[in-house]
Amino acid sequence: MDVLARKLRTLSDIDEPDLSILTEATKTARGFKTGSVIIRDGDRPSDVHVVLDGYAARSKSTEDGRRQIFAYLLPGDLCDLHVALLERMDHDISALSDCEIAFIPRTTILSLTNEHPRIARALWMCNLVDEAVLREWVLNVGRREAEQRIAHLFCEIHARLTAIDLVVDGIFDLPIPQAALADTVGLSGAHLSRSLKALREAGLAEFKEHIVTVPDIRRLQRFAGFDPAYLHLKRR
Amino acid sequence: MDVLARKLRTLSDIDEPDLSILTEATKTARGFKTGSVIIRDGDRPSDVHVVLDGYAARSKSTEDGRRQIFAYLLPGDLCDLHVALLERMDHDISALSDCEIAFIPRTTILSLTNEHPRIARALWMCNLVDEAVLREWVLNVGRREAEQRIAHLFCEIHARLTAIDLVVDGIFDLPIPQAALADTVGLSGAHLSRSLKALREAGLAEFKEHIVTVPDIRRLQRFAGFDPAYLHLKRR
DNA sequence: CGAGGAATTGAGAAACTTCAACCGTGGTGG
DNA sequence: CCACCACGGTTGAAGTTTCTCAATTCCTCG
Numbered sequence: 001m002d003v004l005a006r007k008l009r010t011l012s013d014i015d016e017p018d019l020s021i022l023t024e025a026t027k028t029a030r031g032f033k034t035g036s037v038i039i040r041d042g043d044r045p046s047d048v049h050v051v052l053d054g055y056a057a058r059s060k061s062t063e064d065g066r067r068q069i070f071a072y073l074l075p076g077d078l079c080d081l082h083v084a085l086l087e088r089m090d091h092d093i094s095a096l097s098d099c100e101i102a103f104i105p106r107t108t109i110l111s112l113t114n115e116h117p118r119i120a121r122a123l124w125m126c127n128l129v130d131e132a133v134l135r136e137w138v139l140n141v142g143r144r145e146a147e148q149r150i151a152h153l154f155c156e157i158h159a160r161l162t163a164i165d166l167v168v169d170g171i172f173d174l175p176i177p178q179a180a181l182a183d184t185v186g187l188s189g190a191h192l193s194r195s196l197k198a199l200r201e202a203g204l205a206e207f208k209e210h211i212v213t214v215p216d217i218r219r220l221q222r223f224a225g226f227d228p229a230y231l232h233l234k235r236r
Numbered sequence: 237m238d239v240l241a242r243k244l245r246t247l248s249d250i251d252e253p254d255l256s257i258l259t260e261a262t263k264t265a266r267g268f269k270t271g272s273v274i275i276r277d278g279d280r281p282s283d284v285h286v287v288l289d290g291y292a293a294r295s296k297s298t299e300d301g302r303r304q305i306f307a308y309l310l311p312g313d314l315c316d317l318h319v320a321l322l323e324r325m326d327h328d329i330s331a332l333s334d335c336e337i338a339f340i341p342r343t344t345i346l347s348l349t350n351e352h353p354r355i356a357r358a359l360w361m362c363n364l365v366d367e368a369v370l371r372e373w374v375l376n377v378g379r380r381e382a383e384q385r386i387a388h389l390f391c392e393i394h395a396r397l398t399a400i401d402l403v404v405d406g407i408f409d410l411p412i413p414q415a416a417l418a419d420t421v422g423l424s425g426a427h428l429s430r431s432l433k434a435l436r437e438a439g440l441a442e443f444k445e446h447i448v449t450v451p452d453i454r455r456l457q458r459f460a461g462f463d464p465a466y467l468h469l470k471r472r
Numbered sequence: 473c474g475a476g477g478a479a480t481t482g483a484g485a486a487a488c489t490t491c492a493a494c495c496g497t498g499g500t501g502g
Numbered sequence: 503c504c505a506c507c508a509c510g511g512t513t514g515a516a517g518t519t520t521c522t523c524a525a526t527t528c529c530t531c532g
Binding site for chain 1: 296298306318349351373375380421422
């Protein structure tokens with residue numbers, strides 16, 4: 001569970017004793033295969049889930065089956081902290097790649113947050129950042145064109161993965177099918193493919209075999225109009 | 237401040253003593269004129285703001301000046317609870333109509349949430365619901381077409397205003413210019429106008445002189461694919 | 473070697489944008 | 503009191519972006 005500890009430390013000033021209380025509350029983990037559903041819309045899960053390894057995603061579909069992805073859940077991310085308070089899931093969580101998921105009983109979260117204001121604050125903070133990211137996604141989908149949308153998403157993932165040292169030489173893993181990418185930026189698969197080609201030919205970014213290569217992140221950021229402030233990462 | 241109390245009661249099971257602690261912490265309120273900026277991107281406000289009367293909005297613009305609205309803030313809504321923990325604003329809050337805004341010192345929120353877990357939880361809950369709404373907006377903008385997007389937005393506002401008894405006979409106030417509507421659903425003003433016309437001619441909804449008329453909310457909900465579950469309103 | 477899924481590409485259609493003209497209304501100043 | 507201006511909204515025409523659908527290629531896996 002050190003991924004969770006690490007994540008909380010990048011956001012808040014939670015201290016070691018509180019951290020270990022939280023990480024020790026974690027029950028054993030379980031693996032999920034690519035594409036499998038971890039929690040379903042309407043569920044009332046009794047545990048809060050934490051990604052240990054792999055990529056998961058929040059998503060929801062319209063009546064006519066058009067899917068939208070709301071978030072990529074990277075190692076250390078909490079999948080469904082809301083069900084601690086809100087009880088009922090209003091969207092799906094599924095595995096974008098094979099992944100390992102840990103469980104923390106809902107009741108544990110509730111009592112911990114009652115007794116340890118600092119833990120409550122750290123977790124609350126996670127939600128605040130998720131929310132800020134979501135706002136940026138609304139802006140992205142609502143007000144940017146295809147190529148910039150994709151570029152912006154790449155910049156965001158680049159920044160988040162850099163914070164956990166998962167980017168080397170502008171190269172990082174993105175173990176998801178293009179259809180999932182399309183569902184996150186609100187484009188059709190066909191148009192996504194064309195836009196990726198354009199980005200590649202412009203030398204801005206390449207997505208190939210589940211690996212993203214960014215030759216010059218500054219240039220990509222400028223192209224996308226990306227400003228990392230909304231991620232609220234502590235500088236290090 | 238009873239609007240805030242009312243809102244918290246519609247979401248959580250916070251009790252009267254805690255409620256009054258919170259509402260008494262409120263400093264005097266101030267009026268803002270339509271269009272004025274209440275808090276700006278990048279600010280580090282020392283107070284948390286609460287809408288008492290009128291409509292405000294969260295928004296942010298791209299470099300090239302395309303604006304996206306993220307939320308309508310109705311009476312009782314907290315504008316910027318995040319700055320209690322996150323310190324720096326990552327978007328703007330502005331007045332959509334003339335409105336009355338109350339202030340709660342940031343430090344008060346921090347100490348209250350430290351000492352009263354139930355208050356912390358109620359406020360946290362507000363964020364969780366905001367987040368759920370935001371997810372639905374991403375889906376709306378990313379995966380629905382113009383007319384359904386607008387219809388969905390109307391359904392949502394209808395539901396939220398119904399919860400605070402502000403809808404009478406399917407009629408409710410929406411004191412904002414069409415340009416603001418366009419900026420919330422990610423459309424141009426021209427196309428928004430055309431889509432509104434289509435909705436009107438289909439007898440689904442009308443927006444005229446800042447008033448929305450919905451002859452048959454069920455029909456509009458069916459058209460928009462609207463399911464209020466994501467609002468997490470307690471039934472009453 | 474063949475089958476099946478994912479990605480690419482092309483062609484035509486649909487959704488949406490831009491720009492400009494136009495309308496109505498409400499407010500302001502002469 | 504009226505003329506005029508400014509502003510928000512509507513509409514038309516042309517252009518752009520994105521979508522759909524289908525054909526094709528590519529790759530992986532059996």
